[in-house]
Amino acid sequence: MSKFRKKKKGMPAVNTAALPDIVFMLLFFFMVTTTMRETDLRIENPRLPSASEVKKLEHKSLVCTIYVGKSKDPNRDGVGFNKIQLNDKIASADQVPAFIINARTKVSEAEVPFMTTSIKADKESNVGTITDIRLKLRDVNALKISYSASKGSGN
């Protein structure tokens, strides 16, 4: 019977030599795809409206974003859903042209006509605010606009 006696043997160790490779691969993937948020949000993260006819925004470097929504700090900025954030400050619509012109200096002249302004506004903000921004954008000839919306059924 000694032939069938089990050999005393511990569990074979799983070879983990390739584990760092796998992890590094994942790491590089996320490092490449990650984008840090450049601006701190002064307003609460806007609840975007949903729409079905959305187009993706391409060329991130040519997009400037204007946020509209409720301030995180109502004591300083006041209440209401109509606060406009440019860069990392709460601003008024009058400051929009300066913001756009400033953004234009960062891209080459040939690309200026392709610049898009993305308006990220909260569902509950008012059309009046958006119109103010729109009129200011028209003054400085920033005519391409994207109303940021999440893809959904639209209702």
Place this chain on the structure above:
Amino acid sequence: MARRENPEINAGSMADIAFLLLIFFLVTTTMNVDSGVSKKLSEKPPADYVPPIIKEKNIFVVLINRNNELLVEDLRMDVKDLKDAAIAFIDNGGGVGTAGEDGSPGKSCDYCEGERSESSSDHPNKAIISVQSDRGTEYGTYIQVQNELLRAYTDLRNRLSKKRYGMSFDALEEAYDADKTNEALKKKVEDIKTCYPQIISDAEPTS
């Protein structure tokens, strides 16, 4: 003295370090692609600009009041019915279209499937949708209305594209995006776009 072997560096904790970094990037990563309803503003009109006279029947007026209610062509309407109303208006084809750039007279719409009623729009390229909103209108409603109107155009374009080229306009555009150099595809896309141009005007809001 016996020569010692070069001691190997213990790489056991390498995985831990890599994991730590991995988790950091996993948490900070945002992969959202910005998407939105795109729109092109009209240029600022010169001071002495006289707006062209447009026939009342070629304008489809959508009013949104401060309580987010819709008034479409003097009738109250729900957002869900807006698309069909807009399609009926755009696709009416009751008269002749705008004259060609080379001075050729406008043709009547031979691809429209509407009622061809006298009291609605003449031709898709004459049909103007005017959205008038109140300053107090909620942005969400405004986008919903814009979205419904765009859907109306998309439906019409898809229909025409299927009839002419056997594929939907979305598929056509996608194919063109993948192959920008393809002149035949470009022509098809342009053709559909000129047949149903998107003319949505935003009037200044009432206060």
